[in-house]
Each structure stands twice: as C-alpha cells, then as structure tokens.
Amino acid sequence: MARLATEGGDPMLARICGTIAVDEKQHKHIYTRIVEKLLEVDPNATMLAIAHMMKKKIIMPMHLTYYGQDPNIFVHFSAIIERQGIYTSRHYAEILEFFIIRWKLKKLEGLIGEARRAQDYVCGLPPKVRKLESRAKKIEPRQVKFSWIFHKQVIV
Structure with missing residues (x-):
C-alpha cells in the first residue's frame, strides 16, 4: 500500500x-x-485455541468501521485491495502456511482427541483458502461510489 x-x-x-x-x-x-x-x-489447549480462533474467523477491526455514510465500506475496501493484489486469499493462505510450518503444527505429536482433530482442521485450511481465490476471480467487477474518495466511482 x-x-x-x-x-x-x-x-x-x-x-x-x-x-x-x-x-x-x-x-x-x-x-x-x-x-x-x-x-x-500446553500443546493440546493451544491447538484447540488456534482452531477455535480460525473457526470463529479473524475479524479485522476495520470490519466494524462505520462513520455514518457507507455501511459497506469494509466490503468495498476489501474488494479493491483484492483486485489490486495488495491482500488476497493467496496471501492469507501463505500466512497460514507460514505459521503451520513455523509452529511445526503438522509435526506436533501426542495431541489427544479434540486437539488432534483441531490439528487436522488447521493444517487443512491453506488448500481450502486457495480454492476461495479461484472463486473470487469469477466475481464480476462492478462500480460503486467509494465514500473515502469523495464518492468517486471505483471498480470493486
């Protein structure tokens, strides 16, 4: 940016x-x-916490932004940065892969029950996120008035 x-x-x-x-x-x-x-x-509790966080979805603080004009500002902003290649689902998948490798999540041993299922879930997320990228490319661009730049028409 x-x-x-x-x-x-x-x-x-x-x-x-x-x-x-x-x-x-x-x-x-x-x-x-x-x-x-x-x-x-505590690898079991930590693995459960990571999976819980990923299932709940990570909400960016800007998602809650509303300043009285455009209730869809985050959706529009996200679409713009996705189209510009600034932050895409590919980037998100790469971040997930970085942490899975860095924390050696696939190699964690001794996890029991639900923690083992949580490990499988988290380690399986990058391919699922990559599938979203192909869907995002199929969305037809449209023009909206973007309130942050004086209601100029932009493609999202």
Whole structure:
C-alpha cells in the first residue's frame, strides 16, 4: 500500500501505510513467539485455541468501521485491495502456511482427541483458502461510489 501511495503521489498516505506495516510486523513477531511458548507449555489447549480462533474467523477491526455514510465500506475496501493484489486469499493462505510450518503444527505429536482433530482442521485450511481465490476471480467487477474518495466511482 505504501508503495502504491508513493507511486500515486501521496507521500503522507505512503508514510501512514509504512507506519502501519511496521506495526503489523511487530504484531506478527510477538504473536509468533507467544504461540511458540504456549505450544511448549500446553500443546493440546493451544491447538484447540488456534482452531477455535480460525473457526470463529479473524475479524479485522476495520470490519466494524462505520462513520455514518457507507455501511459497506469494509466490503468495498476489501474488494479493491483484492483486485489490486495488495491482500488476497493467496496471501492469507501463505500466512497460514507460514505459521503451520513455523509452529511445526503438522509435526506436533501426542495431541489427544479434540486437539488432534483441531490439528487436522488447521493444517487443512491453506488448500481450502486457495480454492476461495479461484472463486473470487469469477466475481464480476462492478462500480460503486467509494465514500473515502469523495464518492468517486471505483471498480470493486
């Protein structure tokens, strides 16, 4: 996003996006380390927690954004960044794969009962997410007035 903002001639937006990217990278590092430790301490409960979180879906804070104009702002924003290739279901699958490998989730041994089923579920998610990408490509583009840019018509 920062690169696109720079190319689009908006250095302030580029700076904001760059700051957010740094913050997101720090979150990734912290969460990665926390889960690694939790897997050492209690792999069964941690595996159940990971599966629970994935089943509940990860809701981005922006999903709750509403400022009195466009109740579908997150849907429109998501469609735009998907079409631009900024963040796609392929990226999401790659993130899942990164964590499955980093945390060695496929290799966890000694899981019992529901935790074993949770392991199978989580480790099976990347291929399912990749199937969503092919469906997303089949959605016909449409124009909507995007309130964040003065109600300009954009393709979503």
